[in-house]
Amino acid sequence: MTAVDDVSFSMVADAPEVLTIIGESGSGKSTLARMILGIHAPSSGRIVFEGEEVSARVARDRHAFMAKVQPIFQNPFESFNPLKKLDRYLFMTAERFGRAGRGNVERVCDEALGAVGLSLAEVRGRFPHELSGGQLQRAAIARALVSRPRLIVADEPVSMVDASLRMSIVNLFSRLKREFGLTIIYITHDLATAYHISDRLIIMRRGQIVETGEARGVLSAPKHPYSQMLKDAVLTPDSAGIFRSSVQSRL
Amino acid sequence: MSAAPILQVRNLRAAFRTHHFGVRRDVPAVDDISFDVRANEIYGLAGESSSGKTTLIKTIAGVIKPPLELVGGSARFAFLPDCESLAQASPAAVAAIRWSKLAYIMQGSMNVLNPVRRIGKTFEDFALRHIGSAGDFQQRVEAHLQRVRLEPSVLRSYPHELSGGMRQRVTIALATICAPDFIIADEPTTALDVIVQKDVLAMMRDIQGAMGASILFVTHDMGVHAALTDRLGIMYAGRLVEEAPTDVIFRGALHPYTRHLIASLPRIGDRSERKSLTGVPPNLANAPPGCRFHPRCPLAVDICRVQAPAMTELATQHRVACHVVTGEAA
Incomplete structure (x- = not known):
């Protein structure tokens, strides 16, 4: 079965951006993310990171590649081991990626947590269930920042986060791009948050790119029929009563 | 809108109570909630995760299992006027109204279908006892499936052969086949794609309108x-904080x-900065005193920290539980 079919795009190294990949479930966006992360190898075609093919680079030194390209997953409660304290995760990441020796490991982790609006004091000694979904997702982002990556692949990072905290995570991605020059691939099915933070946008359907371009342009005036359908299906506060009127007109 | 409500919830309280290793924990997940649902309307309940939405409707539906306990108050249905709450009704009384008067579309309801039973068998399990004879039944099911735009052939299918949207339509057809007076729907479209979701919602509105x-x-x-x-009720930390017509x-x-x-909802076409509230929703095992929103509230004053505000009707059909807002209005 073909999950991702003939997809091509590129991102420029010195121009940090948020690239959003949008599509329905089964459109191949997560498979694409896993190939970029080097978890799956493409059946054909090439993914090139910093001039070298990802699969070759992973085969040569997976560790060094992981330091540069970090994932953030959908459900932070599933991405952390519930029996392991959060500070251990951060310390281990810092030590494994050679960011810190025993002396400065705490400082490195505190800096990463500071970048996401947390502090080491807040997470020290705490288990994942002791934090809210929003806080835990921030901690997951902090963990990804510890290795000083250049590219972050965030697969539906806010779909499990409460509505009132969702925008704070989304805004955080914009800030990381601005302040740390991070390039972010943001995978989502939520057009509204995508409109807010993305510079460029790719709309996928059944493994293929149906439309791509500058995010605001694409979302304001989608050209492809599927993109138009996707935009029309978004329910916002402004869609008040769309179903009510349809019933009344029929009666 | 008719006058008599079909569901009257009065001062309903329910809590998760545990007693392990000498530690008592009491989590008041539903705290003093009162509201009415009228005949022929769709009443929405909104709130973040762990605000008690699901616990509230479980309590209303009488699906109460330890550690959840009903603490007080009532949830009275018009079709069962003598019964304070379904949790206290006799099994025979519940069996008589279940599915024929009251249907429940559960969260993740695509997964409630028995995977080793054909859809047609599932319809028999749920509805045959409430509707007519076996011969008549088949016809009624097929006619009803047309309403949700499904072919009769799905009755011979197993759940895994259907897409998520189709399974969702099957559960909606299941919930509506006996033309119940009251349907509880808990996040029925959360797992669906936006395009399918719009379809399913439009269909629910159609069926609700047609059946009343x-x-x-x-x-x-x-x-x-x-x-x-x-109409819409907003929940925060186990309490209803506002209720008004949706618009x-x-x-x-x-x-x-x-x-x-x-204000925090992002919209396409508006790129202005969206701010999130500071702080996090409270842990109900250790809920803040007074108004539960006060630690995050930009308007909080002294009284909010000690006394919980009551729901006050400030305009017709518009109730709010907030000291500052009601104080200004008075």
Whole structure:
């Protein structure tokens, strides 16, 4: 079965951006993310990171590649081991990626947590269930920042986060791009948050790119029929009563 | 709108109570909630995760299992007027109204279908006892499936052979086949794609209109509420904080939490900065005293820290629980 079919795009190294990949479930966006992360190898075609093919680079030194390209997953409660304290995760990441020796490991982790609006004091000694979904997702982002990556692949990072905290995570991605020059691939099915933070946008359907371009342009005036359908299906506060009127007109 | 409510919830309280290793924990997940659902309306319940939405409707539906306990109050259905709450009704009384009067579309309901039973068999399990004879039954099911735009052939299918949207339509058809007076729907479209979701919601509205049922619709998705519901109740940390007709909530919400919730919704075409509230929803095992929103509230004053505000009707059909808002209005 073909999950991702003939997809091509590129991102420029010195121009940090948020690239959003949008599509329905089964459109191949997560498979694409896993190939970029080097978890799956493409059946054909090439993914090139910093001039070298990802699969070759992973085969040569997976560790060094992981330091540069970090994932953030959908459900932070599933991405952390519930029996392991959060500070251990951060310390281990810092030590494994050679960011810190025993002396400065705490400082490195505190800096990463500071970048996401947390502090080491807040997470020290705490288990994942002791934090809210929003806080835990921030901690997951902090963990990804510890290795000083250049590219972050965030697969539906806010779909499990409460509505009132969702925008704070989304805004955080914009800030990381601005302040740390991070390039972010943001995978989502939520057009509204995508409109807010993305510079460029790719709309996928059944493994293929149906439309791509500058995010605001694409979302304001989608050209492809599927993109138009996707935009029309978004329910916002402004869609008040769309179903009510349809019933009344029929009666 | 008819006068008599089909569901009357009065001062309903339910809590998760555990007693392990000498430690008593009491989590008041539903705390003093009162509201009515009228005949032939869709009443929406909105709130973040762990705000008690699902616990509230479980309590209303009488699906109470330890450690959840009913602490007080009543949830009275018009079709069962002598019964304070379904949790206290006799099994025979519940069996008589279940599915024929009251249907429940559960969260993740695509997964409630028995995977080793054909859809047709599932329809028999749920509805045959309530509707006529076996011969007549088949016809009725097929006619009803047309309403949700499904072919009769799905009755011979197993759940895994259907797509998510089709399974969702099957569960909606299951819930509506006996033409119940009241349908409880707990996040029925959360797992669906936006395009399928719009389809399913439009269909629920159609069926509700055609049958004249009432729906208690729970979701955290404010866009869905805006599109579908007639009235909306906003929950925060186990309490109802505001209730009004849906368009009033979106145009002129009064409670600071509701206002914030709506202001934080991102919209296509508007790129202005969206602020999130500081702080996090409280842990109900150790809920803040007074108004539970006060630690995050930009308007909080002294009284909010000690006394819980009561729901006060400030305008017709518009109730708010906030000291500051009601104080200004007085």
